[in-house]
Amino acid sequence: MFNYKISTGTLARTAVLLLALTNQVLSALGKPVLPIESQTVEQLVTAGITTVTALISWWNNNSFTAAAIQADAELERLKNQVH
Secondary structure, three states, X not given: OOOOOOOHHHHHHHHHHHHHHHHHHHHHOOOOOOOOOHHHHHHHHHHHHHHHHHHHHHHHOOXXXXXXXXXXXXXXXXXXXXX
16 A cells, blocks of 8 residues: 655664664673673774774865865865965
């Protein structure tokens, strides 16, 4: 009757949520599905944040595409024009 298409991202997020909730409930019962120590989680989160931040910073501050290089040249031209 309805023709709705669920996105892959929605399915992936739902699966991860269900896994996390299952692990949380089982951990409370003393039988974790994913036996991960909090120190490991902290290291993974810190490494993930550092990696994402570094990649964003690197990409935003380096011009790789022709359009970005042209925009840098235009910005420099405009800066020189003001003086």
